[in-house]
Amino acid sequence: MLFIFGHISRLLSMVKCGGSRFQFCANAAIRPRFLVMEVLIVTVGTTSPMHFFINTLTESAYRSMLFSEADREHVPVRVFDENGKDVTPQPLYQPDPAAVMSKHSKIFASDTSGGTMSDFYSTAYQTTTNASFAGPFTRSVFGSSTVSRGSQSTMESMNEEIEDPSSKRDISISLSDVQVRREEVKELIKEEMLDDVVDRYLIESETLWLLHMPAVSVSVDSEEAVSVKERNNLYMELCKNRMGNDKYVERSMQTFNGAPKTKEVQSEAITMVDAATTWDMYDSFRSAGLGEAALSPDTDKASVPEIVSNHRLDPTRAPERTMSPFVVPSEDEPDPELVLQSEKFQQDLFVMERIILENIYQPKLAAYRQLPTLEVMLHIECLITYKQPCLLDVPDPDSVPKVVPTVVSRREESSLDEESTLTPALERLWSFSCELTSGHNVSSMAWNKRNPDLLAVGYGQFDFKDQKSGLICCWSLKNPTWPERVFTCESGVTTLDFSASNASQLAVGMHDGSIATYNVESREKTPVIDSSDCAHKHTSPVWQVRWIDHERGASGEDKGETLISVSADGRISKWFLRKGLDCIDLMKLKRTRNEKAKKQVGDKEKKSEALISRQAPGLCFDFHPTDSNIYLAGTEEGHIHKCSCSYNEQFLETYIAHKGPLYRITWSPFCSDVFLSCSSDWTIQLWRQDLFTPVLGFTSTQSAVYDVMWSPKWATVFGAVNEGRVEIWDLGASILDPTIVSLASPGVKLTSLLFATETDCILVGDSDGQVGVYQLKNLTVGEGTQVR
């Protein structure tokens, strides 16, 4: 109100000085909020004679207006001039109460007047006036958004001034404490008025006087003039002195602040869970869409946070209530024992074991799989940094392998040097053994045809004495410490072979003459089928079984794989399934002395001995690699018979050279005319199919050669194992001496040999139950496939 006072006093001074209308107008221009008042003045005081009249009239008028303002009565103000004419200034616009129904005006009225909105007229009446006078209040009430606009509001016209707040009202969202009421009002109106077209009228309302302190002017000539002048002067002095006067001191008041009180609240730990993750939404969507089946264990596993969020969101997902009975059981604490015995856990253990072993055996396996570079770098880096071999998977790119001479004569460095300076050697990588197998004699080994990492090893004694129960272990390359499968057999296993057509079928021949097939996929310990019920089963140890794939089925049977076996009772039998395992004899190995005598005229050996049996024990056989009708069979007498499946009475050929039982015959995989045979007469003979004498014979030591095998990779290389050593022969290099010789551990006899098909490794089985894996190093072999 202060500035109203100030304005009025200024106006008064203007009046007193006899300011012209212009000055009024000037004032009007500067203080637009009082425009109404000044308009009144101007309107009234158009002529100078009215000047005086202003004083009196306006005084009374003001007073009356003030009163009207004070008691809030809206007595219409009437102004009369000297002539008694009613010169009451009419409002510029007569508000139509019915028309103005804008909610904003109502709201505004309720806001500022504090609830005296009695009727439409009054509200309308108040609207514009409130706007004009409550301009400053408007601004303070409505916050900063209006302030800036208000301060820059144009001062040109009243209408604009009035418009501004109303428009501001439109825009601003009030912060006052009648927010609630306004909203209620808003609500009411909204529901009623939603569809109506609301007309907004901007009107100029009557000026409402909130405070009016009229200035009293005294004529210069009157009696009071002197005292009034004095008082005025005093007042002016006072105003001047106000600045530094002690009487007028800026003083601030402090409001009472309640004493702050700290209060501690304890709550449970708030767990923050990212509920809106992509997978969570996916899971929720799936479980909602698919129903109970979606949560079955063999589909997506629900993770623990998902369960948590499930239940947090439960109130919001009422349709998913059907899921909760299924979710709840999974929430229950699974019995620890149950966890441990679950299938998944065992599988995890299995995988974990393999991974651990991979960590341990990583260099060896890498070497096996012929990844030398990585290992070389690693090894050298290890030697440099740690001064000892260690296992790291990540090669350090900084340590470029250089030729570093080390004490350890390991193969890693050898590959860096020129190969010609190093001798070929056998590098022992690891061995398959466990406590189950220790003490058993390795009798045969076979790779799985489909999975080159799977190895089946049969354990059994060769001699008829010391017969223990036989053992078959299936080892995987990924776990050299424990076999994947262990099968126990009644008698010693002498031979085994994996089927090519059914890769999990393993045929086993045993020392008691029985043949069985196992399914290595299953965990059953019993054979799939056994020959013990067969009427024609072998009565003597089965020395070799082989799955042979016939191109033309013999005796009209369908093509397929059949199991052929040879046993010491002199029969080569072909087994098939017909209501149980049954066999027919392909060949009976007869003693050939008589036959040979018949064939070769002039043979000096015409001794006929008293024969215990007419049949010669067969020890080994091998089918021709390309012609599956032809096979070679070796007997205990040392003869090799070439036979055909079509003739089961006669041999096609006989090769005689060995003086002792033949332990192995094998065709060369590269040269189809050539085969090797080894026997206990310390020799290995190399034959050609059409020559009756061996082409080459190899003798190195004076011990029986138990096994011989061609290398699957090199045409001129074969390996042989005799009692004390492993020999690798390279016919391209030397035909007199083996190229590589590796001695067995003392006390252990080496009994079987197997080449690895894809890598440069050999497996050697010994009488202690160990199958050692060796890598062939530096074997430079020519590419020729011809022996000669």
Added chain:
Amino acid sequence: IATFLGRKLQPRPQNEVEETLKRIQGQKGVQGIIIVNAEGIPIKTTLDNSSTVQYAGLIHQLVMKARSTVRDIDPQNDLTFLRVRSKKNEIMIAPDKDYFLIVIQNPSD
């Protein structure tokens, strides 16, 4: 695992779990095995109590984060194995919805 052994698993004898655990424990460099249930409480361990609790709590959070990461990228995917290799050892974790299998190995032992 080779495809050869990717068959349906038959029920195994109960003691095989114990045997396998023993074998793992006896492997070179294995420092400890911890089996933790879904809540994070260890149910079987070969380490001392304080280490076990520490490992269990920390690894639980790590696995949750890892699993969340994998599944955020592709919700149909899921975490099957986690290996953390450090200077001194390697921690291998096989997570499942009911348990975690944690093995700590020092390969250069």
